[in-house]
Amino acid sequence: MFFQLYRRQYNFSLDRKVYSLGILTFLTMGLDLFITIGGRAGDGSFLIGDILAKVFRFIGYDVLTYRDFPSNIRGLPTYYSVRASDKPIYAVKDFIDYLVTFELEAVEYFKRSYSENTVIIYDNSIKDIKDLDVKNYGVPFKRMSISSLGSELFKNTIALGVLTYILGIDEKHVLNILMETFMKMRKDILDKNIKAYRIGREYAIGNIEGREVAIKTIGRGGRLLLNGNEAIALGAIIAGCRFYAGYPITPATEIMELLIMHMPKYQGIAVQAEDEIAAINMIIGASYAGLRAMTATSGPGFSLMTESLSLAGMIEVPIVIVYVQRVGPSTGIATKMEQADTLQALFSGHGEFPRIVLTPGTVEEAFYMTTEAFNLAERIQCPVIVLIDQFIAQNRETVNTLDLSRVRIERGKLITSEVIGDYRRYEITDDGISPRTIPPVKGGIYLANSNEHDEKGYTAENPWIREAMVNKRLRKLEVAKKTLKELFPYKIYGYKDARIAFIGYGSVHGVILEVIERLNSKEPKAKYLQLMYLWPFPSEEINEFIHNTDKIYVIEHNAQGQVSELVKWTTGVGISKILKYDGRAFRPIDVLRVVENG
Amino acid sequence: MVSEGEFILKNPVWCPGCGHYAVLTALRRAVVKANLKPEEIVLVTGIGCSSRFTDFFRSYGFHGVHGRALPAAIGIKMANPRLKVIVASGDGDTYAIGMSHFIHAARRNIGITHIVMNNQVYGLTKGQYSPTSVRGFISSTSPKGNLEKPIDGVLLALSAGATYIARGFSGNLDQLIRLIEGGLRHKGYALIDVLSPCVTFNKLNTYEWFKRNILDIEQINHNPSNRLEAFKMILTSSKILIGLIYQSTEETFEDLMMSSIGGVPIDANISLGENNYENLIKEITSI
Numbered sequence: 001m002f003f004q005l006y007r008r009q010y011n012f013s014l015d016r017k018v019y020s021l022g023i024l025t026f027l028t029m030g031l032d033l034f035i036t037i038g039g040r041a042g043d044g045s046f047l048i049g050d051i052l053a054k055v056f057r058f059i060g061y062d063v064l065t066y067r068d069f070p071s072n073i074r075g076l077p078t079y080y081s082v083r084a085s086d087k088p089i090y091a092v093k094d095f096i097d098y099l100v101t102f103e104l105e106a107v108e109y110f111k112r113s114y115s116e117n118t119v120i121i122y123d124n125s126i127k128d129i130k131d132l133d134v135k136n137y138g139v140p141f142k143r144m145s146i147s148s149l150g151s152e153l154f155k156n157t158i159a160l161g162v163l164t165y166i167l168g169i170d171e172k173h174v175l176n177i178l179m180e181t182f183m184k185m186r187k188d189i190l191d192k193n194i195k196a197y198r199i200g201r202e203y204a205i206g207n208i209e210g211r212e213v214a215i216k217t218i219g220r221g222g223r224l225l226l227n228g229n230e231a232i233a234l235g236a237i238i239a240g241c242r243f244y245a246g247y248p249i250t251p252a253t254e255i256m257e258l259l260i261m262h263m264p265k266y267q268g269i270a271v272q273a274e275d276e277i278a279a280i281n282m283i284i285g286a287s288y289a290g291l292r293a294m295t296a297t298s299g300p301g302f303s304l305m306t307e308s309l310s311l312a313g314m315i316e317v318p319i320v321i322v323y324v325q326r327v328g329p330s331t332g333i334a335t336k337m338e339q340a341d342t343l344q345a346l347f348s349g350h351g352e353f354p355r356i357v358l359t360p361g362t363v364e365e366a367f368y369m370t371t372e373a374f375n376l377a378e379r380i381q382c383p384v385i386v387l388i389d390q391f392i393a394q395n396r397e398t399v400n401t402l403d404l405s406r407v408r409i410e411r412g413k414l415i416t417s418e419v420i421g422d423y424r425r426y427e428i429t430d431d432g433i434s435p436r437t438i439p440p441v442k443g444g445i446y447l448a449n450s451n452e453h454d455e456k457g458y459t460a461e462n463p464w465i466r467e468a469m470v471n472k473r474l475r476k477l478e479v480a481k482k483t484l485k486e487l488f489p490y491k492i493y494g495y496k497d498a499r500i501a502f503i504g505y506g507s508v509h510g511v512i513l514e515v516i517e518r519l520n521s522k523e524p525k526a527k528y529l530q531l532m533y534l535w536p537f538p539s540e541e542i543n544e545f546i547h548n549t550d551k552i553y554v555i556e557h558n559a560q561g562q563v564s565e566l567v568k569w570t571t572g573v574g575i576s577k578i579l580k581y582d583g584r585a586f587r588p589i590d591v592l593r594v595v596e597n598g
Numbered sequence: 599m600v601s602e603g604e605f606i607l608k609n610p611v612w613c614p615g616c617g618h619y620a621v622l623t624a625l626r627r628a629v630v631k632a633n634l635k636p637e638e639i640v641l642v643t644g645i646g647c648s649s650r651f652t653d654f655f656r657s658y659g660f661h662g663v664h665g666r667a668l669p670a671a672i673g674i675k676m677a678n679p680r681l682k683v684i685v686a687s688g689d690g691d692t693y694a695i696g697m698s699h700f701i702h703a704a705r706r707n708i709g710i711t712h713i714v715m716n717n718q719v720y721g722l723t724k725g726q727y728s729p730t731s732v733r734g735f736i737s738s739t740s741p742k743g744n745l746e747k748p749i750d751g752v753l754l755a756l757s758a759g760a761t762y763i764a765r766g767f768s769g770n771l772d773q774l775i776r777l778i779e780g781g782l783r784h785k786g787y788a789l790i791d792v793l794s795p796c797v798t799f800n801k802l803n804t805y806e807w808f809k810r811n812i813l814d815i816e817q818i819n820h821n822p823s824n825r826l827e828a829f830k831m832i833l834t835s836s837k838i839l840i841g842l843i844y845q846s847t848e849e850t851f852e853d854l855m856m857s858s859i860g861g862v863p864i865d866a867n868i869s870l871g872e873n874n875y876e877n878l879i880k881e882i883t884s885i
Contacts, residue, residue, distance in 0.1 A: 269863050274699065286677040404870060
């Protein structure tokens with residue numbers, strides 16, 4: 001144990017030597033702050049983290065937040081980081097600029113994330129920390145809160161007062177957001193928080209010599225602060241989803257809570273089912289009856305759903321499943337990020353049937369791709385999985401105003417008026433997609449049949465019908481391939497002719513963007529292919545992309561390199577895997593270190 | 599008036615003498631009596647001999663996976679409460695693998711007519727004991743006799759808050775038609791548990807056995823609107839009760855849902871031009 005701590009310290013000083021120069025350059029390019037607020041669950045660090053994020057957004061900065069918290073309601077350490085910059089940001093920063101903490105253990109926990117620019121502001125109500133080789137201020141947050149406001153509940157807002165003074169943020173902006181946040185609560189809570197903020201600010205004026213920075217308003221307001229779960233809930237309603245069934249599971253629950261709150265306003269119904277099996281069967285039923293329907297879950301819940309995923313494939317009912325990955329196997333770590341269910345999302349379910357797996361890499365992409373998921377499900381008549389992970393789901397970032405003119409509703413071969421003549425729901429067609437009626441359309445009666453069936457849906461076991469039906473269903477994959485290429489034409493970031501190639505999907509998107517930006521700052525040497533969908537697998541795109549490269553890195557948050565193996569399988573060339581599976585986000589430095597060591 | 603013939607898709611094929619023939623006939627006659635049309639019915643089945651219904655009964659049909667007929671039916675009913683949603687399932691589908699959905703459907707009081715063909719054995723997999731098999735029942739998976747107590751679906755439904763609970767018998771077609779018709783006309787969840795003998799794999803619970811062991815509750819003085827009385831009858835009777843055991847009037851899930859969302863989900867206009875999403879974006883983004 002002691003040895004490990006020692007080693008960590010050693011690594012930390014190594015980090016500083018090698019990369020401090022890079023960091024300085026980074027800072028001089030413009031304002032780019034990484035602030036971490038630490039405490040125990042119940043200390044209110046998330047609340048002031050959110051307030052801080054909103055303040056930065058309001059005064060015009062790009063914001064990205066990162067939550068590191070336990071699967072627990074009170075008492076365990078929770079950390080909320082806010083990165084704010086005047087240039088676009090995509091990932092967490094290598095090192096912390098400001099650590100504000102109510103618990104001394106955070107000081108140890110983040111040791112590897114300090115640079116010579118780091119400032120620690122900690123609660124010294126119980127004791128002072130001696131011999132800290134990082135610039136630090138001890139502030140009695142808890143003591144001040146108890147003595148002035150009668151409870152330690154307000155220490156977080158006091159800390160906000162201290163921090164925003166040090167950062168030189170105009171008082172009126174902080175007060176604005178404080179008012180907005182606490183207005184919904186009781187009047188005395190608002191008053192006490194305003195008072196707490198002032199106490200913190202006064203303390204800083206009297207006790208902290210000089211300001212560290214002076215953050216200016218840069219007037220780029222009007223943008224949204226949104227996390228992936230919120231973006232997906234919004235996307236679903238706007239795409240016309242009017243049925244949701246789900247079962248609470250971290251980190252996907254917020255989607256259900258938001259839809260239960262907002263869907264009724266648009267005459268839709270969102271329900272909490274008795275389990276995930278019920279949830280997926282309910283959405284299949286609702287979709288059969290003509291509604292755009294969705295569920296959201298995480299690994300354990302998706303595992304329960306897989307039998308009925310095959311059902312949706314067999315009866316060709318369009319459904320959307322939002323799959324928010326967390327650390328597994330089994331219960332794993334419910335509140336942390338991982339991409340270890342990727343192969344489960346791609347291959348689970350018995351039998352062969354078409355599916356589409358979309359992998360948005362940002363909150364903004366999560367919004368637009370969710371709206372498109374409903375079109376794809378109805379056009380191709382198959383299950384569509386929107387695969388993200390806890391990082392995108394629960395961390396807020398600034399998003400440009402959502403452009404509703406980019407959203408379309410296309411319902412494919414749906415028939416809602418009387419059918420004249422001989423109707424065959426599973427008619428063998430060239431593209432494999434057949435006309436779909438919904439009850440009570442006259443002349444449209446059919447059986448949605450989990451048994452192999454004939455063109456009308458009635459049970460059939462003849463070898464020629466069986467074969468024709470398998471072929472018909474699988475032909476839809478070809479349509480999916482073509483449609484996905486049109487919808488999400490693949491983008492290469494960096495230099496087209498670069499010899500170092502990166503491939504990634506989902507939550508590693510941001511970190512790869514920063515990595516190639518830094519690699520290319522001196523000479524053009526890196527490029528990056530973001531995989532926007534993983535099924536049908538984009539083999540052609542990958543093969544084209546890796547042509548004429550010396551080194552191919554696939555970056556993933558899992559231990560075996562699941563997509564790396566698929567890339568190897570489709571290209572037949574050697575792939576270098578950069579993997580992280582400790583539940584925390586890649587920092588650019590984690591990737592750069594591997595690349596620079598060859 | 600729609601005729602019984604309109605609900606015939608194919609002639610059924612089960613073992614000769616199977617109780618399910620009478621249930622299918624009863625359902626066809628009940629929907630005619632209830633004045634329903636094939637297009638406005640969705641018949642939902644799971645897996646088992648009983649779930650062959652969707653291959654024989656003409657209406658919109660949904661043949662899903664084992665044990666999950668109810669949640670699929672619930673999704674259909676919530677999407678469009680104007681549809682008449684009927685579930686046909688067996689004792690395995692309902693009281694084993696799908697047990698939790700059965701309890702939750704009952705307590706939701708959602709408007710589904712649920713016919714359970716209870717033959718106390720697994721027929722389609724060739725004769726294993728089921729959750730309603732009696733103790734000591736010999737089967738391929740209980741060669742020395744079943745060790746478990748049987749489940750009483752009627753008693754469970756009564757506890758779970760179902761608002762229409764009946765038990766029929768394949769050997770009593772007229773009553774069965776009436777019970778199913780009553781279920782179709784009932785507002786809310788209706789359970790019709792049907793004693794439907796499996797002539798191939800259950801040599802114990804035969805037509806003759808049932809005739810000796812059932813008591814028609816409608817022939818004695820029973821008030822089906824009294825829940826306590828219904829409990830008492832079930833718990834104290836030495837015979838298996840058939841007939842309408844309990845019925846009450848309560849708000850249905852779909853009524854509560856429609857009043858909370860102001861309409862029927864399938865009627866919602868989802869076109870982008872018809873909806874104001876600006877407020878929604880504001881509400882969701884102002885954390």
